[in-house]
Amino acid sequence: MKPAAFEYHAPDTVEEAVALLDAHGDQAKVLAGGQSLVPLMNMRLARPAVIVDINRIQTLNYLAEDGGTLALGALCRQRAAERSALVARHCPLLGDALALVGHAQIRNRGTVVGSLAHADPAAELCAVLATLGGTVTAVGPQGTRSIPADELFVSYLTTSLDPRELLTEARFPALPRGTGWAWKEIARRHGDFALAGVGVGLALRGGRIAEARIGLTGVGATPVRAARAERSLVGAVPSDALWEAAAEAVRAEVEPDGDIHASAEYRRHIAGVLTRRALAEALTRAREAA
């Protein structure tokens, strides 16, 4: 399998890359790790006229902690983030989810920011960004802007990015000390896209839940924050019955599609089951940390 002919550019700076995107608009695609784009091109399902390869822009290869936020440059590989001590300390939810993205070989090349830009409806990393309320940084001909997760994801493989903008950075807020977390997903085989997945953050104060975050993947066109389920938890005392009620609230909030891999009903069901399990695990971690 070979891609259709395309023009290839390998700029050395962000400015050059943006100038190329500005010149070619939606004819151009950015190549970072290429783990989604290249297969699509090889199968000729995507036929971009112009490829802007950003792999030479070394200033985009970083992972740093910046005032309570983890900042990952557009060239930070998924495997580098997965094995990073900074991620383990400040953003373990991201680390746990990363371990389930494709296979190790894919993560060696694939980038965190590339996965966000691709916006697959079953991607782990998009849901993690949504769960933590993270942002991304985009540089375009008009300058630099910051886009919150809930404004970034628009639909299947579709973001609010302009084709002339380059996503340069993802910013994941660190979990405050004492916050428990869990990532749970179900896939048919290891490395497959999840049928459904859920990320949870849980903070306790005086035996009650002070803060709850629940974000899901694979159950709609974009990652979903289960706002009603989150609200039902805040102020309550943790119990199995409470988890079950939150699971029911999640089931009521999601509208999954069915396909040959799983029906919509099954996806809705496991979204609840995974929520319950994730909340229980997050509680254990929150208590250990306290």
Next chain:
Amino acid sequence: MKLEGTTTLPAPVETVWKTINDPEALRRCTPGLTELTATGPDAYAATLTIGIAAVKGTYKGTLTITDKRAPTHCKILLEGTGGAGFMKGEGVLDLEPEGTGTLVKWAGDMQVGGLIAGVGQRMLGGVGKMLVGQFFKCLEQQLGSGA
């Protein structure tokens, strides 16, 4: 793959009927439709470029309107082939008055085959629904501005 739903349009049944039988309105509102040429009564040759983000395919085929019972019922048949696969679909529309507007009940059955179906299976249903939504949204805007 079966899809169905309802949508409300801000115009009386007769006006909605006229619009969905107007090739110009179909051309404007069918997502990705680049060419529509009449080849007979209620039969058209069509070229569609549809997909999402960078995954786009061009399909050449036919669009036929049958089973007409003016002004409340018709069936739209769509068939196309392209480099990424083929698609074949039929949609049944039923129009009912609702207040001053029209309630459109639609049901479709779509078959997609070839490479795009193998790779895109996870998203086909959702994208199909999204495209139908775009079609009615466009009709709504057109009817809204004409009223």
